[in-house]
Amino acid sequence: MPQTHLPDEPRAELDERSLQDIVQNHELHTALEWLETNPPHVIADELARMDNVTAGMAFRLLDKDRALTVFEELEPVDQQQILKGLRDHSFLELVEAMDPDDRARMLREAPAKVAKRVLAGLSPHQRRMTAALLGYPEGSVGRYMTPEVVALAQDLTVGQALGVVLAEGNEAETVYTLPVVDHGRRLTGIVELRELVLNPPETLVSALVVTEPAYAYATESAEQAARLMRETNDLNLPVVDSEQRLVGLLTIDDALEVIEAADSEDVARQAGAAPWAGHYMAASVWQLARYRALWLSLLLVAATLTVSVTQAFEGTLERVAQLAMFIPMLIGAGGNAGAQAATSCVRALAVGEVRGSDLLKVIWRECRVGLVLGGLLAVLGMVVGTLFVSAHVAVVVGITLILICGWAATIGGTMPLLAKRLKIDPAVVSAPMVTTLVDATGLIIYFLTAKAVLGV
Amino acid sequence: MPQTHLPDEPRAELDERSLQDIVQNHELHTALEWLETNPPHVIADELARMDNVTAGMAFRLLDKDRALTVFEELEPVDQQQILKGLRDHSFLELVEAMDPDDRARMLREAPAKVAKRVLAGLSPHQRRMTAALLGYPEGSVGRYMTPEVVALAQDLTVGQALGVVLAEGNEAETVYTLPVVDHGRRLTGIVELRELVLNPPETLVSALVVTEPAYAYATESAEQAARLMRETNDLNLPVVDSEQRLVGLLTIDDALEVIEAADSEDVARQAGAAPWAGHYMAASVWQLARYRALWLSLLLVAATLTVSVTQAFEGTLERVAQLAMFIPMLIGAGGNAGAQAATSCVRALAVGEVRGSDLLKVIWRECRVGLVLGGLLAVLGMVVGTLFVSAHVAVVVGITLILICGWAATIGGTMPLLAKRLKIDPAVVSAPMVTTLVDATGLIIYFLTAKAVLGV
Numbered sequence: 085m086p087q088t089h090l091p092d093e094p095r096a097e098l099d100e101r102s103l104q105d106i107v108q109n110h111e112l113h114t115a116l117e118w119l120e121t122n123p124p125h126v127i128a129d130e131l132a133r134m135d136n137v138t139a140g141m142a143f144r145l146l147d148k149d150r151a152l153t154v155f156e157e158l159e160p161v162d163q164q165q166i167l168k169g170l171r172d173h174s175f176l177e178l179v180e181a182m183d184p185d186d187r188a189r190m191l192r193e194a195p196a197k198v199a200k201r202v203l204a205g206l207s208p209h210q211r212r213m214t215a216a217l218l219g220y221p222e223g224s225v226g227r228y229m230t231p232e233v234v235a236l237a238q239d240l241t242v243g244q245a246l247g248v249v250l251a252e253g254n255e256a257e258t259v260y261t262l263p264v265v266d267h268g269r270r271l272t273g274i275v276e277l278r279e280l281v282l283n284p285p286e287t288l289v290s291a292l293v294v295t296e297p298a299y300a301y302a303t304e305s306a307e308q309a310a311r312l313m314r315e316t317n318d319l320n321l322p323v324v325d326s327e328q329r330l331v332g333l334l335t336i337d338d339a340l341e342v343i344e345a346a347d348s349e350d351v352a353r354q355a356g357a358a359p360w361a362g363h364y365m366a367a368s369v370w371q372l373a374r375y376r377a378l379w380l381s382l383l384l385v386a387a388t389l390t391v392s393v394t395q396a397f398e399g400t401l402e403r404v405a406q407l408a409m410f411i412p413m414l415i416g417a418g419g420n421a422g423a424q425a426a427t428s429c430v431r432a433l434a435v436g437e438v439r440g441s442d443l444l445k446v447i448w449r450e451c452r453v454g455l456v457l458g459g460l461l462a463v464l465g466m467v468v469g470t471l472f473v474s475a476h477v478a479v480v481v482g483i484t485l486i487l488i489c490g491w492a493a494t495i496g497g498t499m500p501l502l503a504k505r506l507k508i509d510p511a512v513v514s515a516p517m518v519t520t521l522v523d524a525t526g527l528i529i530y531f532l533t534a535k536a537v538l539g540v
Numbered sequence: 541m542p543q544t545h546l547p548d549e550p551r552a553e554l555d556e557r558s559l560q561d562i563v564q565n566h567e568l569h570t571a572l573e574w575l576e577t578n579p580p581h582v583i584a585d586e587l588a589r590m591d592n593v594t595a596g597m598a599f600r601l602l603d604k605d606r607a608l609t610v611f612e613e614l615e616p617v618d619q620q621q622i623l624k625g626l627r628d629h630s631f632l633e634l635v636e637a638m639d640p641d642d643r644a645r646m647l648r649e650a651p652a653k654v655a656k657r658v659l660a661g662l663s664p665h666q667r668r669m670t671a672a673l674l675g676y677p678e679g680s681v682g683r684y685m686t687p688e689v690v691a692l693a694q695d696l697t698v699g700q701a702l703g704v705v706l707a708e709g710n711e712a713e714t715v716y717t718l719p720v721v722d723h724g725r726r727l728t729g730i731v732e733l734r735e736l737v738l739n740p741p742e743t744l745v746s747a748l749v750v751t752e753p754a755y756a757y758a759t760e761s762a763e764q765a766a767r768l769m770r771e772t773n774d775l776n777l778p779v780v781d782s783e784q785r786l787v788g789l790l791t792i793d794d795a796l797e798v799i800e801a802a803d804s805e806d807v808a809r810q811a812g813a814a815p816w817a818g819h820y821m822a823a824s825v826w827q828l829a830r831y832r833a834l835w836l837s838l839l840l841v842a843a844t845l846t847v848s849v850t851q852a853f854e855g856t857l858e859r860v861a862q863l864a865m866f867i868p869m870l871i872g873a874g875g876n877a878g879a880q881a882a883t884s885c886v887r888a889l890a891v892g893e894v895r896g897s898d899l900l901k902v903i904w905r906e907c908r909v910g911l912v913l914g915g916l917l918a919v920l921g922m923v924v925g926t927l928f929v930s931a932h933v934a935v936v937v938g939i940t941l942i943l944i945c946g947w948a949a950t951i952g953g954t955m956p957l958l959a960k961r962l963k964i965d966p967a968v969v970s971a972p973m974v975t976t977l978v979d980a981t982g983l984i985i986y987f988l989t990a991k992a993v994l995g996v
Contacts, residue, residue, distance in 0.1 A: 125771040315581035355883030364888035373912040390868035412846035427811035432820035456829040
């Protein structure tokens with residue numbers, strides 16, 4: 085009977101105590117039982133939440149085979165922490181057994197000292213593999229692909245092809261997608277293992293080949309390639325160099341990881357924080373603060389614009405003091421309308437529904453959406469204005485809401501697409517930046533409207 | 541030579557004109573060429589961007605095999621539009637050829653009339669499959685799984701098992717993960733096709749079986765199951781009923797779709813908009829406005845709190861009018877700090893780094909992070925305060941920033957976890973809701989600090 089049903093949390097009987105507690109109390113037997121009864125990804129999860137020393141102690145309690153599986157489940161930062169605590173022998177054994185792409189990903193984020201120690205200990209073959217992956221730029225397909233691929237020649241029969249799989253398959257990370265190459269190792273198609281298994285041995289592979297497969301260049305964006313896989317529903321995407329020669333495969337589990345990381349990054353950016361790869365519970369207060377500090381400070385500095393705008397209209401405010409009452413509500417509404425537009429557009433760009441060239445269409449569209457929404461809010465705002473102050477002020481609030489929402493949605497839709505055109509990550513010019521910009525301009529709209537309507 | 545390299549955009553030579561233009565001008569040959577030279581997912585992308593009538597015309601130009609592939613790439617809403625334009629014969633042919641899980645997904649979102657027409661036209665076998673999938677609750681694994689699975693008995697050899705795959709594999713969506721079941725069809729393990737192909741035919745399957753596989757119940761959350769697959773790196777997750785009997789497989793391409801949809805939903809919620817499944821460019825201005833209107837109105841109504849708070853402190857504001865100058869900056873900073881905390885926690889909950897039971901730890905952690913960040917902002921804020929007004933007001937601004945940031949981060953971290961405990965989607969109590977709440981309380985903090993420091 086399977087025991088690992090959806091195990092997001094440690095199993096019930098041991099649930100009350102964390103592995104951290106058990107290991108810190110030196111309860112060897114309980115710890116071993118905990119490690120034996122939980123599946124690798126739950127163990128990895130717990131290790132990631134623990135402090136480094138205790139995590140290292142717990143890791144050394146795992147038997148050799150499980151240790152590798154658990155290790156591969158860990159994020160690169162956590163892997164380094166575990167490695168630091170191992171003796172040379174176990175260290176090398178572990179690193180040599182990793183998949184080359186996982187190893188490259190870990191090395192990429194490791195300090196130079198760790199990286200050197202890892203590379204020095206590898207067999208020449210493994211070192212070549214890893215070094216190849218490390219040569220590709222940050223965030224490129226090359227960094228995430230597996231270089232160990234079973235490729236087929238064009239003129240095989242199904243029986244011969246299965247022979248090749250049998251001979252070379254043990255080394256490869258996947259054998260489900262088999263790229264077909266010509267004499268110059270140039271990609272000419274792919275065949276699925278499924279097709280080989282479901283057809284008689286004498287069938288020619290060429291009859292089963294998909295001849296115009298989607299593929300990616302090793303130097304291109306891994307996120308773009310991963311989203312392509314989501315659209316094509318391919319299990320593995322062939323990766324080629326600039327001369328169309330096969331250099332690896334992007335497997336779907338790595339694509340999934342790339343997409344989740346990209347989404348996490350966009351989400352962090354949307355809230356005005358630097359993206360980061362660490363585990364929330366394992367980060368210290370200082371680390372969390374550091375990741376948020378830069379953006380928060382920049383936004384505060386940008387917000388001084390609102391101070392000078394308000395100062396410029398001090399006279400208006402002094403004459404009609406009640407105008408101050410609606411400032412938070414009005415700039416809040418503008419900020420929300422802008423954030424909605426910005427977020428829609430950042431997401432639509434990320435999943436490929438909108439392209440950089442749609443800029444004008446998006447501006448026209450968001451401007452109208454904003455005005456429609458502003459009209460709706462104006463009705464609500466005028467009720468509020470009348471209840472709290474007077475019909476005159478209510479008219480100012482209503483007109484302001486229409487203008488602010490139209491303006492905010494336009495800006496919110498424009499900035500991500502402009503960023504895309506300027507080759508900046510659209511997520512960077514995200515909701516909080518739009519909000520801050522709209523705050524200051526919204527105030528100008530408010531005070532000018534007040535002056536015009538109230539004649540002050 | 542493959543021609544479909546990362547084709548996010550239509551191929552260059554036809555790039556300047558959209559399929560919409562070509563079809564609307566009745567240029568049959570150009571349209572056929574466009575459809576032949578672009579891969580299915582690009583065609584689907586273009587169809588999704590087009591108006592319904594033109595999209596239907598373009599779709600009918602596709603040859604039969606490609607039509608199905610393109611159709612399966614479309615989102616359910618777009619599929620319905622295409623179906624509406626087809627005659628009964630083509631309609632049924634298309635629907636019958638779809639995978640049962642894709643069909644169920646489309647039906648789920650279709651109006652009752654379309655759904656009835658679809659179900660009525662299916663063969664009894666296909667209807668049973670689809671109806672089974674439709675019986676599961678919205679968002680559950682059952683809705684996304686494929687019911688067509690090749691399951692193996694426990695006592696086969698590798699040769700016999702490959703025979704089973706050969707006999708039944710054509711019907712199944714995947715043959716790469718083969719669940720192993722006992723006489724009561726209860727799940728006892730899984731074996732990978734890879735293992736069968738890489739081992740001699742006389743090997744016993746039982747020697748290759750993974751005996752405690754991760755699995756999901758059909759009635760459980762599809763998102764949770766999909767995230768589990770991301771952690772375990774499984775290609776397919778067996779799905780069982782409440783008695784552990786195998787009922788299907790969740791394939792990784794469906795898992796990827798579930799994760800992307802869940803992320804899109806969280807992103808929309810984070811910006812205070814209702815989640816929606818449509819294509820950005822295909823939506824009308826009214827549709828976009830409708831999806832954003834509810835939240836925007838609710839937030840505006842909530843923001844009237846800020847109006848009453850400011851009214852309550854009208855006396856303070858009249859005595860020191862310059863206090864109004866800093867309102868947008870201060871509540872902006874509080875909103876940003878709260879949004880950062882809320883977003884971190886919503887994301888950490890979604891990917892499983894934080895659990896509902898971590899509530900107190902998260903509160904304590906976010907409170908300290910907020911105070912640290914507030915201290916930093918206070919320094920900046922006091923500089924701004926001194927430059928624009930006076931040292932006295934600067935002290936008020938500084939103290940307020942520390943208190944607001946500490947308070948906002950605490951609220952931002954608490955609300956998603958509270959929501960989780962109350963079984964509400966944490967993303968609902970997202971950044972804009974936290975911001976609006978913090979706006980009103982932040983103003984109270986500001987005015988009380990001003991009264992205390994300035995003695996007004």
